[in-house]
Amino acid sequence: MGNMETLLIKNVTIVPMTGVETWFTNGYIYVESDRIKDVGRGSPPDSRYSADTVIDGDGMVAIPGLINGHTHTPMSLLRGYADDLPLMEWLEQMWAVEGQLSEEDMYWASMLSMIEMIKSGTTTFSDMYYGMNRIAAGVEQVGLRALLTQGIIEGNDGGDEQLDASVSFVKNWDQAANRRIHALLSPHAPYTCSPALIEKIVDRAHELDCSIHTHLAETRDEIRMVRDSHGTTPIALMENIGLFTRHVIAAHGVYLTDEDRHILSSRNVGVIHNPKSNMKLASGIAPVATMLNDGITVGLGTDGAASNNSLDMFEEMRFANLLQKGNLENPTALSAYDTLAMGTAGGARALGIDDQAGTIEPGKKADITLVDFTQAHVLPVNDVISHLIYSAKAEDVAYTIVDGRLLMANRELTTIDEDEVFWHIAAIKDKLL
Ligand SMILES: CSC[C@H]1O[C@@H](n2cnc3c(O)ncnc32)[C@H](O)[C@@H]1O
């Protein structure tokens, strides 16, 4: 075994999300270095599994670490700014302030978001913003798993400079931090990037062998703008441009035709549903149940904190579930299990990292969230999956573990100095707003 760090979680209820069994009590998870070595029932074989760190999971539920499939971490700085606007007007307000942010500002805001994510059980996030070199250094230090991309909005320069910077970012950071960082390219949206620029981005993604993260089919305004300019839907436009010749993470997918859904499923696009952001910006309700029935891979995201206003994946799962039931007037529209899958295993598939994360099983990276199931609002424990979706709160997360490392233990952060981050956020707020 050499110098490998080992971790044992025992007496714990386990929700593996492997599709084999839903959950079982009194289990154990044994971790060697950054990977899960063994998952079992009953007592661990003590002689084989004397671990450096032992967590008694009595009263806790182990789930695969939650996966936030679409966010803009520095936007926590803009929480509560420009409320009650539709997307296009809201974006104008965002862009006006974003133009004033320094890379240092974005770094501290991203750190604030990482605190919030770790405290609510997220172990992987997929981020699109500016200032990514500094943010990637933050991710390396903090220990989260992340898909990072420097977004591109075509300006007067045709986007070439931004594309070059994004390409350099991918070359510098892809597979960094023990392969926890994946670097991607990112045309912001079909209404901010021309087909010619998106084609260039796709070519560069082929050269770099990286995925692409974008916003697609988010609002009726977008559908109208793309139809007026190109005579197609946003999804069909992207199919024509060749975007889906790469693995694509498409945030939103609110407005989809039958043909769009066929393209998304046959091209294996990972769609990220952002229910709270879609509600706050009054964008509409994505056809999640239909997408899942069509075999489309769907994950969940919070979008930025300015359109949410939190980065809490428990809330996102609950909203996703209740919105489908309420909107379709059908209590079976989306089950609690399928909702949890979107926040874990499905999210990992949508991001293209299911070889690493999304389930609790031997061979996977040890990304695990331990949820305290002893509080009044989750008692009695009649159904673990049901409680995770309909009852559990972010504050119930006791441990957040990535690559076998405890980023939060008993609600204490181990890799971030919260006071230092809060101090910087207060200073930036005074300077900016
Ligand atoms: C190019 S960096 C990211 C860019 O995206 C903006 N943004 C945040 N939320 C949304 C959304 O829901 N749809 C489209 N664009 C969004 C953000 O303000 C940054 O400018």
Ligand SMILES: [Zn+2]
């Ligand atoms: Zn977004």
